[in-house]
Amino acid sequence: MEERNLICINCPMGCALAVTMNGTEVVKVSGNTCKRGDIYARKEVTNPTRIVTSTIRVTGGDESMVSVKTKEDIPKGKIMDCVKALKEVTLNAPVCIGEVILENVADTGTDIVATKNVRAV
Amino acid sequence: MKNYDIVIIGGGPAGLAAAVSAKENGIESILILERDKELGGILNQCIHNGFGLHTFKEELTGPEYAGRFIEQVNELQIEYKLHTMVMDIRADKVITAMNREEGLFEIQAKAVILAMGCRERPRGALNIPGYRPAGIFSAGTAQRLVNMEGYLPGREVVILGSGDIGLIMARRMTLEGAKVKVVAELMPYSGGLKRNIVQCLDDYGIPLKLSHTVVDIQGKERLEGVTLAEVDGKGKPISGTEEFYSCDTLLLSVGLIPENELSGGMGVELNPVTSGPRVNESLETNIEGVFACGNVLHVHDLVDFVSEEAKAAGKNAAMYVKSEGITDRPASDKGKKPCVRLKATDGVRYTVPETIHVDRMADTLTVRFRVGGVYQNCFISAYFDDERVIHKKRPVVAPGEMEEIKLTKEQLEKYPDLEMITVKIEEA
Numbered sequence: 311m312e313e314r315n316l317i318c319i320n321c322p323m324g325c326a327l328a329v330t331m332n333g334t335e336v337v338k339v340s341g342n343t344c345k346r347g348d349i350y351a352r353k354e355v356t357n358p359t360r361i362v363t364s365t366i367r368v369t370g371g372d373e374s375m376v377s378v379k380t381k382e383d384i385p386k387g388k389i390m391d392c393v394k395a396l397k398e399v400t401l402n403a404p405v406c407i408g409e410v411i412l413e414n415v416a417d418t419g420t421d422i423v424a425t426k427n428v429r430a431v
Numbered sequence: 432m433k434n435y436d437i438v439i440i441g442g443g444p445a446g447l448a449a450a451v452s453a454k455e456n457g458i459e460s461i462l463i464l465e466r467d468k469e470l471g472g473i474l475n476q477c478i479h480n481g482f483g484l485h486t487f488k489e490e491l492t493g494p495e496y497a498g499r500f501i502e503q504v505n506e507l508q509i510e511y512k513l514h515t516m517v518m519d520i521r522a523d524k525v526i527t528a529m530n531r532e533e534g535l536f537e538i539q540a541k542a543v544i545l546a547m548g549c550r551e552r553p554r555g556a557l558n559i560p561g562y563r564p565a566g567i568f569s570a571g572t573a574q575r576l577v578n579m580e581g582y583l584p585g586r587e588v589v590i591l592g593s594g595d596i597g598l599i600m601a602r603r604m605t606l607e608g609a610k611v612k613v614v615a616e617l618m619p620y621s622g623g624l625k626r627n628i629v630q631c632l633d634d635y636g637i638p639l640k641l642s643h644t645v646v647d648i649q650g651k652e653r654l655e656g657v658t659l660a661e662v663d664g665k666g667k668p669i670s671g672t673e674e675f676y677s678c679d680t681l682l683l684s685v686g687l688i689p690e691n692e693l694s695g696g697m698g699v700e701l702n703p704v705t706s707g708p709r710v711n712e713s714l715e716t717n718i719e720g721v722f723a724c725g726n727v728l729h730v731h732d733l734v735d736f737v738s739e740e741a742k743a744a745g746k747n748a749a750m751y752v753k754s755e756g757i758t759d760r761p762a763s764d765k766g767k768k769p770c771v772r773l774k775a776t777d778g779v780r781y782t783v784p785e786t787i788h789v790d791r792m793a794d795t796l797t798v799r800f801r802v803g804g805v806y807q808n809c810f811i812s813a814y815f816d817d818e819r820v821i822h823k824k825r826p827v828v829a830p831g832e833m834e835e836i837k838l839t840k841e842q843l844e845k846y847p848d849l850e851m852i853t854v855k856i857e858e859a
Contacts, residue, residue, distance in 0.1 A: 319481075319626040320481075320626075321484040324625035324626040364478070365581065375579055377494050390606075426478075426498070
């Protein structure tokens with residue numbers, strides 16, 4: 311049995327988690343104060359994932375950039391591919407919160423959605 | 432002169448939540464004054480996720496979190512003015528403001544909610560020797576440039592200070608193609624949240640050098656490099672530990688200061704530890720009917736707690752306005768029995784609030800505070816005069832993470848002669 315110590319990144323509480331592992335199998339998670347911590351710990355030791363946030367250029371709007379995020383978390387190893395894919399995109403205003411900007415970004419199976427409203431001017 | 436029941440200074444997360452709460456508590460005449468071109472305040476440039484888990488039970492980015500409150504403000508038809516700078520507030524609650532459409536104008540309020548937020552500590556406050564070339568930014572300025580204006584401030588970056596904005600920007604600059612070489616922190620512990628060390632530095636292999644600072648800045652026109660050195664227990668650089676880092680950009684994330692020029696000008700008493708107003712259980716300052724919430728009161732780590740605090744301030748301001756004309760006004764200190772004072776000691780740097788009128792407190796009151804150092808396996812204790820009433824075990828507390836205790840009215844009513852609650856850290 312091996313124990314791995316993690317810091318939960320789900321919210322600013324930053325709970326100190328202890329994951330008991332038997333080889334690659336998770337036996338027990340402790341130290342979490344909510345269910346998210348348990349899910350995070352199990353993922354982090356097997357397939358770590360992150361939500362990626364970035365910005366995309368907009369033309370014809372009241373802002374020159376719109377903030378975006380991956381709708382779900384994506385594998386850590388895909389973060390740079392995801393950000394690179396966003397560099398290729400320019401949007402036309404208007405843009406609405408929740409609007410899908412790019413489907414299946416970098417073959418992650420996850421869409422990029424806007425997180426800010428940009429009005430057309 | 433226009434009249435409003437409640438005027439809120441600032442349309443960021445605190446101002447928005449206070450406005451919504453005041454309206455929901457029956458006040459129709461509310462005005463928010465905001466100096467930027469849009470509501471939402473600093474959340475608009477905080478494009479990262481992790482907001483709203485407490486308030487909305489889901490994980491949002493900053494603009495999305497702000498968007499939820501802006502929607503509520505619009506639905507409730509709360510009035511606001513953008514591009515409007517408040518110049519002065521008088522103790523009799525006359526507000527002088529200006530904008531391009533109306534010029535200079537005055538507003539009479541019955542209650543004022545201070546929600547101006549905070550600003551970043553600048554280089555000038557740090558006494559770093561060396562040249563003054565281009566390429567030195569506060570982390571928040573860089574955040575605005577990257578996330579809102581679409582400019583990358585530089586390619587090779589050193590960050591001084593491990594505040595949350597600096598950590599977030601270490602990741603953000605990396606994702607935008609810059610090379611973040613190191614984050615240096617003067618203190619032996621990080622000033623930011625642990626989760627940000629993990630997901631912003633560790634994920635990208637960015638080293639964090641604790642007990643290190645910048646001792647020289649090189650470059651005449653544009654920054655060419657900085658020299659870091661280790662510091663001793665008193666923060667003095669240790670000779671012989673200097674190390675040169677070539678870079679074109681230095682970001683400073685060295686603390687936030689509540690923005691209280693307006694509060695000071697109207698005679699609001701400030702706490703030298705927080706640089707924010709001294710408030711009672713209603714988040715009311717020493718001036719009756721003037722309330723404060725959010726980062727202007729004390730710097731928070733978590734916007735969810737700002738919203739919670741602002742909601743209380745909005746409700747209390749509404750109650751204050753509604754009680755106008757009643758001689759035994761609940762929100763008046765005069766002629767009432769003396770209030771309970773809160774004292775911060777033994778590792779606890781301050782408490783918000785600082786005084787409690789038990790008769791006016793809500794059923795539960797959250798007392799928030801920060802500690803002055805890192806303590807492991809300690810207890811957070813509250814003594815009601817000499818009796819220890821709260822004794823909460825904490826595996827670790829640190830200055831970068833705000834702590835709280837909850838007091839209930841029921842609990843306090845059991846101590847009718849209580850004069851002082853002492854909040855302290857006790858080591859096991």
